[in-house]
Amino acid sequence: MARRKNRLSLFSLNGGQALIIALAMTGMMWLAAHRVAAGTMTIGDFVLINAFMIQLFLPLNFLGFVYREIKGSMANIEKMLQLLDVRPSVNDKPQAPELQPNEASIAFRDVSFHYRPDREILRGVSFTIDSGEKVAVVGASGAGKSTLVKLLFRFYDLSGGSITIGGVDISEVSKHSLRRAIGIVPQDTVLFNDTVLENVRYGDPEASDTEVLEAIRLAHLNGFISQLPDGHQTMVGERGLKLSGGEKQRVAIARTILKRSPILVFDEATSSLDSKSEQAILKALKEVAKGHTSLVIAHRLSTIIDADKIVVLDQGQVVEQGTHDQLLAQRGHYAELWYTQQKEQQKAIAS
Ligand SMILES: Nc1ncnc2c1ncn2[C@@H]1O[C@H](COP(=O)(O)OP(=O)(O)O)[C@@H](O)[C@H]1O
Ligand SMILES: [Mg+2]
Structure with a gap:
């Protein structure tokens, strides 16, 4: 259950993230290219904007990675807690003595x-x-x-x-x-x-x-x-x-x-x-x-x-x-x- 929820949330996260980044990139490059064409910006500015964007988006991507890791670990922790909850069906009596098998019949x-x-x-x-x-x-x-x-x-x-x-x-x-x-x-x-x-x-x-x-x-x-x-x-x-x-x-x-x-x-x-x-x-x-x-x-x-x-x-x-x-x-x-x-x-x- 947790695993499936994890998959779904990862899917929307990755998909959304990729979409936003792609749109933003295109938009900014398009604007910058426009300015260069109009003569209000130099090619150097264009490269500068590109470099800034890469610096900005890489950490954003990393944030997504951390989020994914945390989600995955949560699913594992949930599983572990479920296992810890399992009670043995056969229990010792309170203060049960040790078996002393001096005679193993x-x-x-x-x-x-x-x-x-x-x-x-x-x-x-x-x-x-x-x-x-x-x-x-x-x-x-x-x-x-x-x-x-x-x-x-x-x-x-x-x-x-x-x-x-x-x-x-x-x-x-x-x-x-x-x-x-x-x-x-x-x-x-x-x-x-x-x-x-x-x-x-x-x-x-x-x-x-x-x-x-x-x-x-x-x-x-x-x-x-x-x-x-x-x-x-x-x-x-x-x-x-x-x-x-x-x-x-x-x-x-x-x-x-x-x-x-x-x-x-x-x-x-x-x-x-x-x-x-x-x-x-x-x-x-x-x-x-x-x-x-x-x-x-x-x-x-x-x-x-x-x-x-x-x-x-x-x-x-x-x-x-x-x-x-x-x-x-x-x-x-x-x-x-x-x-x-x-x-x-x-x-x-x-x-
Ligand atoms: N954990 C279990 N839950 C339900 N039925 C079981 C389980 N283990 C074995 N059985 C059933 O108990 C019967 C005896 O199994 P078993 O003692 O393994 O037979 P054998 O070792 O003589 O081949 C089988 O019909 C098997 O289907
Ligand atoms: Mg058998």
Whole structure:
């Protein structure tokens, strides 16, 4: 709104200014030329008038420029004030204590959730992740897997049930301490237009260079970085434009390693990758996940066979849970998904 008003006022200002100046110039030059022709003025006077006018109009033009700048800044200030007015939808309770994750077990109990009241996304979701375990959540796209992660991060409040970490309800502790306890490798990583090194350091801004380099090594990024023109001082470009999906993902993993949080979450960290990058990343992930409680959301089931527990989500409900072998034996949803993916893979290899 402000931007449009700004454009309109600029348009009338620039247009009006140009018109007035042009008219005045023409008028004065015309008068002066007339006098010269009549012999009452010399050519020197004519040049003098011209010089005076230029001296007069240049500052006038500058005034217009200043006005434009001020208007533009006003529009930006208005936008900023609007942003400052946005209140978070999820608030800490007054004097909420810090989460002390000495025991990083997670429990979803009868969790219900909707973004909008007319459409339930999760219905009575219950499962637990014991400390140090790796639990996978699988299911069709739109089943609500990423929503589970958002709820664990407390981006939204539940409409029913509870989520606890180490037995403590996450809505009772400060958001800050909750989010510090969870490291996430998201589906699409956001990078800043800075060096690779600084992008990794974002996981823990206080980390020393040695710590950052160690994280880079653990994330198997070394090989890639040594090929870059400026090594780890290479700029990644706007939004990490100059990195491939797999490379960005590994930067995200390095960040998470650096953050050293007791709980790790991977939201389809490898689904957008070819199988070679996937293998490299899976190897990195396995090392990182050692000794951590981890929640893995996976599209390709072959990546989570070794999970301690697999939770199958369908349209916001848990339909099955158990280990890979148990679920295959049940011949239910999971078994069906598994055989479909196996067939697809064989087709891909054959073709
Ligand atoms: N911010 C949002 N507002 C409204 N609906 C949403 C929002 N985010 C996701 N959804 C809906 O919730 C459902 C579950 O989404 P999501 O948890 O991302 O699924 P998954 O990760 O399993 O593919 C989808 O149908 C999606 O359209
Ligand atoms: Mg998702």
